[in-house]
Amino acid sequence: MIAIQIENLTKDYPVGFWRKRQVRALDGLNLTVEAGETFGFLGPNGAGKTTTLKLLMRLIHPTSGHAEILGRSFTDVSVHQQLGYLPENPFFYDYLTAEEFLNxxxxxxxxxxxxxxxxxxxxxxxxxLPAARRLQLRKFSKGMLQRIGIAQALINDPEVVFLDEPMSGLDPIGRREIRELILELRRQGKTVFFSSHILPDVEALCDRVAILYAGKLLGCGRLDELVPQETGSMELMVGHFNETLRNELQAIGKEISMAGNLLRVTLADQGALFRAVEAVHRRGAHVIRILPGKESFEDYFVKLFAPPGGSARAKPL
Amino acid sequence: MTKILAIAQNTFKEAIRDKILYSLILFALLMIGSSILLGMISINIETKVTIDVGLSAMSVIGAVMAVFIGINLVHKEIDKKTLYSILSKPIHRTQFILGKFLGLGFTLLVNLVIMAVGLVGVLMFISRGTGGIHSSLFIAVFLIFLQLLLITGIALVFSSFSTPALSAMFTLALYFIGQFNADIRHFGTAANSLAIQSVTTSLYYLLPNFGNFNVIAGVSHGRPIAWTLLGYDLIYSIAYLFILLSASAVIFGRRDLK
Structure with a gap:
């Protein structure tokens, strides 16, 4: 079953005071999210992630295109009964206590x-936040506001949860708790659609991701489809080595460097790896770790969004 | 309706937790209280002066509250983005406008009641508890309330598309023009030109007419208020508010919350 279906969604904003010109923030977005999926929405600042979420939440009106959530138009107010939404950098009524706000x-x-x-x-x-029940939101830290924001997004036990940068402003413990919470939502069969900059979180949580750049969809799919998982190279960590072994490994490896008191050797292929391991064994040193030369999602992301002179921001029409 | 009431209740809660409101009430009560001093130097017309000053203070301070609190509460929601988490819920924007209006209206009603109690207290003090307080005083307070609701409606229209400063300026301008609306029509009649007459007549019907709500002079002289005037003002307020709130809902409904 499809939870979210976005068709050709486009948003132009007028900018300028006297002579208004249109800037395209989102350009013909097409996207399908299955029910029960945890879906990551990625892209650098200004790519159109928040615009997409605000369109789906009816906070702004599309220039063209359409979207359906749980089989109904996103403009249908009744469908929002089954949705939860955490805005980016949430700000709530600071004169209310946490309890009053959730009420x-x-x-x-x-x-x-x-x-x-x-x-x-x-x-x-x-x-x-059980201890902050009667505390006014004006006394909340950024992380606490983020948590109360998530709580208000879940108050109606929603089928689909939209989270705009849910990890923003959280310390490592807070991030971990929210990660657990998203995993719990997944276990409960909820559809979670979240935008994030924090790539390890996306890697850890998402079934599929969409990558947005300058208002356009660059790619959508499973992480292993989007990011080359193997580059063929291997990384060998060696302990208790001597100078002779170091020279030998330098000849076999592509790259060699120190990591603390370990020697890190990058090897081009499996043949080189076998030769290196054999040398380590022969010289009485220790193999500490062998890592596949996987390109991290972060590497992929940086490569993708660092075109010479490029900008992720929306472009004037 | 539950959702509208929830928004109204929250608006009221926000307004009463605002310190500016208390300063304004205090100022109004001080003005009403000061009418005792004015009464002392006005031989035999203490009651008249007290009613005059008291009702005028309620009307003016009430209008200031309606303009500034009305505009501030709506703009704050947009500026601080508190609206994001509200309008993403199953709420129509019209429900939001109605909730805000009801909440602000109730805030103004509570404030007027506090000021009216202050005025009645002062009047009882002056008459040493002997003089009766005429019911027309309460009708005058009710007419001030209707006027404040109209001002709130105007403030809501402007704040649904304009900046707070401009909204306050436009609303205050309409408040003052509205006090002399009948004069605009008289000017047209006196001008003896069909073109000017049609413009002034259009303006007369388009702009709010607050002149009919001001019965302070009559009440202070102990004259009764005609029921027909009360009925006319009530129907006028309902019709005008319907137009104002519909306009706010339409404008706000089309607005992008950036």
Whole structure:
């Protein structure tokens, strides 16, 4: 079953004061997300990620194109009963306490009044804020605001959750907790659509990703389809080596360097690896680790978005 | 309706947690209180002066509240992006506008009641509890409330597309023009030109007419307020508010929240 279907979605913004010109923030986006998928939406700043989410949430109006969520038009207000949304850098009513804010959010979903207090308590526990229940949001740190933002996005037990940069502003522990939360949502069969800059999180969480650049979709698919997984090269870490072995490995390897008191040898192929391991064994040194020369998603991302003189930002029409 | 009431309640909560509101109420109460001093130097017309000053303070301070709190509360939601998490929920933008309007209206009502209690207290103090307070005083307060609702409606229209400063300027300008709307029509009649007459008549119907809501002079002189005027003002307010809120909803509905 398809959870999100985006067809040719385009958004132009007028810029300038006197002579307005149109800038295309999103250019004919086509995307399909299956129900139950955790879908990563990637791209550098200004690529159009937030614009896409704001379009789907009806905060801005598309110039052209259409989208369906759970089989209904995204403009249909009733479909939003089953959606949750965390805006980027969320800012909430600072005069409300965490409890009051979640109560307010629940009432906007028309949830039965008697079910609200238990839901609020449970969600404050889930996002790790039970002690901040009666604290005004003005006293919240950025990370706490992010957590309460996630809590309000889940108050209606949504089928599809849209998270705009959910890890932003969180410390490593907070990031890990949110990662766990997203995994839990996946286990519950929810569809999670999230944009992020933090690539290791995307690698760890997503079934599929879409990469956006200057308003255009560059690619969409599983990570192993998009990123070359093997480059053929290998990396060997050697301990307790001597100068003779070092010289021998230098002749076999492509590159050699020190990593602490270990020797890191990059080898071109498996033949070179076998010769290197044999040399290590012969000289009485230790093989500490052998790593496949996998190009990380980050390497791929940097390569993709660093064209000479290029910019990820939206272009004037 | 639950959603509209939730938004209204939140708007009220935000307004009453704003310190500016308390400063304005305090200022209004001080003005009402100061009418005792003015009454002292106005031999035999203490009650008249107190009602005059008290109702005028309620009207002017109420208008300032309606303009600034009304505009500020809507703009703050857009500027601080608190709206993102609200409008992404199953809410129509019209429901948001109605909720905001109801919340602001209720805030103004509570403030007017506080000021009215202050005024009644001062009047009882002056009459040493002997003089009765005429019901027309309360009708005058109700008409001030209707006027404030209209100002809130105007503020909502402007803040649905303009900046806070311009919205405040336009709303205040309409508030002042509205006080002298009948004069615009009289000017047209006196001008003896069909073209000017049609322009002034159009303006008369288009711009808010607050002149009919101002019964302060009559009330302070102890004259009763005609029920027909009350009925006319009520129908006028409902019709004008319907137009203002529809316009706000349409404009705000088309707006991109950047």
């Amino acid at each position: 307010y959010s629940a009432r906007l979903f028309d949830l039965p009044a008697q079910s609200i207090p238990s839901k609020v308590t449970a969600l404050l526990d889930v996002v790790g």
